[in-house]
Amino acid sequence: MKELLSIDDISVSYGNIRALKNVSMHVNEGDIVCLIGANGSGKSTLLKAIMGQEPLVSGTITFDGEEICKAKSIMTRKERHKHITTDLIAARGIALVPEGRRVFADMTVEENLDMGAFLVRDDKLIAERKEAMYDFFPILGARKRQKTRSLSGGEQQMMAIARALMSGPRMILLDEPGLGLAPLVIADIFEKIDLINKQDKVTVFLVEQNARMALRASNEGYVLENGRVVLQDSSAALLENEQVRAAYLGE
Numbered sequence: 001m002k003e004l005l006s007i008d009d010i011s012v013s014y015g016n017i018r019a020l021k022n023v024s025m026h027v028n029e030g031d032i033v034c035l036i037g038a039n040g041s042g043k044s045t046l047l048k049a050i051m052g053q054e055p056l057v058s059g060t061i062t063f064d065g066e067e068i069c070k071a072k073s074i075m076t077r078k079e080r081h082k083h084i085t086t087d088l089i090a091a092r093g094i095a096l097v098p099e100g101r102r103v104f105a106d107m108t109v110e111e112n113l114d115m116g117a118f119l120v121r122d123d124k125l126i127a128e129r130k131e132a133m134y135d136f137f138p139i140l141g142a143r144k145r146q147k148t149r150s151l152s153g154g155e156q157q158m159m160a161i162a163r164a165l166m167s168g169p170r171m172i173l174l175d176e177p178g179l180g181l182a183p184l185v186i187a188d189i190f191e192k193i194d195l196i197n198k199q200d201k202v203t204v205f206l207v208e209q210n211a212r213m214a215l216r217a218s219n220e221g222y223v224l225e226n227g228r229v230v231l232q233d234s235s236a237a238l239l240e241n242e243q244v245r246a247a248y249l250g251e
């Protein structure tokens with residue numbers, strides 16, 4: 001098994017609030033890995049750090065053997081001058097589906113998908129990928145000329161996932177895809193995530209407050225509390241873990 005993403009001893013601060021404290025996580029290619037944790041535990045911060053949207057105070061993040069993020073304090077002088085941007089990280093094959101979906105509500109579904117392909121130069125490839133998305137999410141095909149604001153919450157989440165896939169990523173980061181959606185809709189979305197992983201071989205890093213859904217959908221899991229990793233194990237083992245059952249599964 002090949003390690004695709006390696007997060008090593010990272011810390012992130014907002015002013016004097018330390019949101020992540022010496023966090024290390026590893027994602028193997030082809031896996032679905034979940035990160036569970038309460039409100040404010042630092043889940044979104046971790047995903048933003050991977051995308052280069054928040055600077056690291058300590059540590060490094062490596063994707064496919066190449067360092068994509070590094071704390072300034074441990075950079076060489078040369079490294080300080082070649083800043084790796086979010087676009088470059090995306091171009092290496094990571095796509096984020098942000099919390100709250102962040103769709104462009106006044107744009108049509110098709111225009112949103114085009115935005116997801118901004119790094120793709122080949123128009124034919126963009127057209128092919130869009131067709132593949134309309135096959136995979138038929139509701140998006142049926143609504144492609146409609147403004148996104150007319151879509152339901154679940155449909156908007158599907159569109160946000162499709163938009164991320166338009167870049168042809170090797171790994172997608174999903175920030176609470178089930179947030180605010182009805183259980184049946186969440187089940188639909190998780191089924192799609194599983195297909196994206198199994199059929200398209202996209203590695204998945206899933207952040208969720210809905211611990212039961214996330215652990216059932218994944219191979220490996222991490223638990224974050226107050227910015228620290230407090231548990232890591234196979235998802236099957238975490239589902240049986242007393243501490244997880246009491247704190248996250250309401251058992």
Ligand SMILES: Nc1ncnc2c1ncn2[C@@H]1O[C@H](COP(=O)(O)OP(=O)(O)OP(=O)(O)O)[C@@H](O)[C@H]1O
Pocket residue numbers: 014017019037038039040041042043044045046099209
């Ligand atoms: N831009 C910011 N400025 C200052 N503090 C922030 C900022 N973003 C997040 N924080 C703080 O950092 C901590 C971690 O927040 P984060 O959004 O990463 O948590 P989360 O686990 O994603 O929470 P939620 O489940 O509510 O989405 C919280 O204490 C939060 O208040």
Ligand SMILES: [Mg+2]
Pocket residue numbers: 043044045099175
């Ligand atoms: Mg969050």
